[in-house]
Amino acid sequence: MKLYLECIPCFLKQTLFATKDQEEEKRIIILKKVIKFLYDKNWDTSHDEIVNQIYNLIREETRILDPYKDIKKESNNMALKLYPSLKSQLNKIDNMEKRLYTAAKLSIAGNIIDFGPSSEFDLDKTINDVLNKKLAIDDFDILLNKILIYDNLLFFADNSGEIVFDKIFIEEMINIRNKPFKEIAFVIKGGPIINDAMIDDVYEVGIDKFPNITFYKIGNGMKDTGPNRKDKEVKGWIKNYDIVISKGQANYEGLSENKNIFFMLISKCPVISKDLNVEVMDAVIKYNI
Template identity: 40%
Template sequence: MKIRLDCIVCFMRQALKASRLSTSDKKIQEKVLRSVMEELLKLDWSSTPPELAHRVHSVVKQVTGVKDPYREVKRMSNDYALKLLPRLKKIIEESVDPLETAARLAIAGNVIDFAVYDDLQVEETMMKVLNQDFAINDYEAFREKTLESKNLLFFADNAGEIVFDKALIETMIEARSKPYDRITYVVKGRPILNDATLEDVEYVNLTSLSNISFETILSEENVDYDKSTGKISR
């Protein structure tokens, strides 16, 4: 995945939002934007978006002194999703096909912005995803792999969403009637935006799943996405 010109504009918006989450001082916010612009001008735009995002958010942290601008946003998202978890489990347990329902709810978790959605928007999104047809439906292949595979590799996305992931993984294990030999759950190795980190998986108790281990990508030491994921795939 290579950079498009639209990505550069998006990076500036991300930098502004992160600076506002970090401080109310407009002079520091302005310094963040100026510093990010300078950094972007120096960087190779043929790099991948994750690599440039790493540099952009490193600048934000250096200027503001705040390591994780989205920490409170992520905590709120996780708390909101954890509050929903009993309802998610009830919907899954009472459905005709619990595995498909859990997969659909995980998709809803990917769509929902827990930091800004109210209760009604969350409910509407869940019901829409539960009832609409998939544009591309690979469920039967997914079910087959769920039942026959010995190991599971799962890439996390955002805080809050990982609670929906947990419900899905638990349902996958129940559908198999036995645990996986190994579950590898992959998160970011450093705070960036509202992406899940090890702190988040511990907070929502993903560590309670049987035979689960955690790997990280895009750490402070390694910002090469291909190298990070290549290590995990091996």
């Protein structure tokens, strides 16, 4: 996805949120630096690259490696608390396909836990909305078919907290298959960026306990944190797996040019909605054939 002009004001909003615990004077310095960066930057680039560079700049200025560390822990805990009731909700569904579909919808609902486009969200309401509303794009049947046929899964995760909902979804995939995957590659961030899930989060919520699971890392723009979503290496991962699922907006922005990939997300801003041709707050499972 190309960079939309509407993203530019949003970058400044994100800067203000990421620096909300700083003194006003410091915030002004950082905001001015981000403004200067945006002025100097050629906008004929990816959304990803700009976001990474802005967060690098914020990190340099604040000397805080991960301003969302506490928020991420809280999100995991909040989602883990919901885990038992969501599981018992699923256990009441006899039809296996309907169970998996509900779990897929829960995984999408978890995508609302996002401190990028907006810092305000209502998780309970979103779960309720997504479960009871029709998906705006619904390629679930294609996904179901692949889950039943193929033995390996590449899963691009998005946010902390949200990964608890992804865990439930993967559990239901294994459930409907009646056997584990031969391989699950779970893609997280190799360095902090907004509230995106990292390796600690995965351990916190127990995703490391799946059989045959392995972890790949996407970089945050800092050295040695992993490749960018546009890199050849990432395109190679996608080619190597039969089932490829991508959660959330940033992964959509970075990966939407690839084939054989399912995008599962809530469209949280007008820019993504325009690109997907859906309304803001619509939920989708979209397959790039």
